[in-house]
Amino acid sequence: MLSRGVLSISAHDSWDANEPWGNPEVNGKYDCPNCSGPVTFQSSIAVFAVCPHCRSMVVRHDVNVEAIGKMAQLPPDLSPLQIGTRGLFEKRDFTILGRIRVVYDEGSWNEWYACFGDNNFGWVAEAQGFFMVSFEYAPAADFPKGAAMASGASVKIAGEPFLVMDRRETTILGAEGELPFSAPAGRTATSVDLMGANHRFACAEFSSEGTRLFVGNYARFDDLQFTNLRKVPGWDDEAMEPAHHETSTLQCPKCGGAVALRAAGFTMSAACDSCGSFIDTATPELKLIRRAHGQQRIQPVLPLGRRGVLFGVNYEVIGFQCVKDEYVSWTEYLLFNPWQGFAWLVTYNGHWSFVRRLLDTPTVSEGIFHRSVAHAKFKGDSYRIFATGTVQTNYVAGEFYWKIGVGMPAHVTDFVHPPHILSREAYPQSGEQTWSHGEYVDHELVEQAFGLEQPLNDPVGIYLNQPNPHAEKARQLKWITPLLVAILVAIQLISVNRAARQQVLDFTYNYQAGVTNPAAVTPPFEITGGNQTLEIRLHAPVDNNWLEVGLDLVNAETQQAVASLEQGIEYYHGYEGGESWSEGRQTRRRLIPAVKPGKYYFTVEASGDPMITQMPFTLTVVRDVVGWSNFFIAFALVLIYPIYCGWRASMFERQRWMDSDYSPYGSSSDDD
């Protein structure tokens, strides 16, 4: 997932950045000095054009033109842009007038020269399916150079902060159309890409002609609203699942086997299907990057060349690589769409993530407090650091947009905010740093998208950005549960407040030991209203002894016992081991629920501790009280499921973070 940036072009000597874009009145048509075919200069500042008929490089002087040689044919590519393509950038229409193709050690890209109307010209760089639109900006006198522009350095341009993303030596491979400077193949420069906040982009170019600075914005294909696009071979005029795929075929310089290129012009290297050698496909010479080492061939589960629609875009699988770090290995599929560029499907243990490169740099806050860790902020979400380490590729197949090399190390830091993941990749050898954003994808979605004949393996374990199935439930319960508890409390408080709590009986019974205590009958009392709960209070002055009371609630009209209860009253106390103690109470309380309205009385029987000779006790009855047992049962029932969900979610998260050195749940090493 290497970034491939823009080259800013050195201007011709006559191109003064402070002199905006020349005089439109000198625009015009000329005859090619070589073939006499018409060569048009639509741009007032264009001084160089490639004759569309004989590919002569034509340089415009004040009144005439001169041919300075022939431009080699540009290698075929799948770019949907062409000379004459129109677009819209920040409400400004532009038209593409010319192009140069630039190569560097690890890849190549197109720079499209465009007229933005009103005699303004700029550049639309096209790399990896995204675009960088920039305009020349005069650098300050103290603009940094050399080592000060190393990857990761901070640079201010007109007070705006930028971060150096990469630095590379570039060469012009070829050109077409008209350009504001002479662009023969082989022209070299040093190019430094910078990234700012909110999609801001800048490029500094250092060459023998001095420093040039270009400032603009990153954009996706859809942002620029292109029209008059070129028909892309094998992709246009096709349904989402095309009938055929057009590929360019090369011959492996080692074994002579056929090497299919599915994204010609976008990819820089390919692995030979026959011998496994890596071939540089950036230039027509097809240099061998590395010979095959007789590795055992791995069959990717997503076949190369297979197309599938993911997130509304028809992607073709063009590359496959196995990557490993210190502990585990996983596989990555490179997907290509001529309009939307590249994306990745990363899979490990049956888990899949869809990954695209970011045009923004997330803000990283390093942990400064004890136990605090780094977080990355992106689009308002906070991503917690999960892992950091060195990864390297140990197997490749298909083609790639950089020059592949098995064993090429990259330092990767992953930040997670399930189902999203942010990855920061730094390449020590190129000084390059890129960010990519991934989203967890259900394996069945991948299976369906690519129409796989064999089902994909089910996921095993918990992946770092796998969505927590319990967390969503728990998140919803986080506000539903307090609401329900509040409703329960409100119901209970209203019920308690509305209850009559009217005393309807106060009866005293004298218990006597040694005689048969006859069952006493209380005076009748009236229960009015609806069904209700009666509160029975029994009080006896027991003191290191006990009394047992039996009560029957009898309906005075039907003589039917509607409730019966036995209640012991005991109270013991003493002094032991220097401390006083007590046990039991002299007053006991019982509830009789759902008593219908009517006239009732109690029959009372008692038995007592042999130590008691006689003891009076009172029976008090209060009607229409509200008990709390229902409330506590309801409270428990309402809370059981949320607690269970929260526990499951927590267990899931604990398991997710078990493999991380940055777990919020601590680790065994913390206990040491």
Added chain:
Amino acid sequence: MKIRNPIYLPFAVVIVIFLALANHNGWSLVQALASRTWQNSNPSTQHK
């Protein structure tokens, strides 16, 4: 809003309604269970 707890929500509503009705009618889940035990072992008797 997507309901992610399709069983819990109706269940919780039933609990809320149960509490309101129980308080209004003087029902007690605990005592009902206890009285069932009592009724099983002590059938209703006539008091003279």
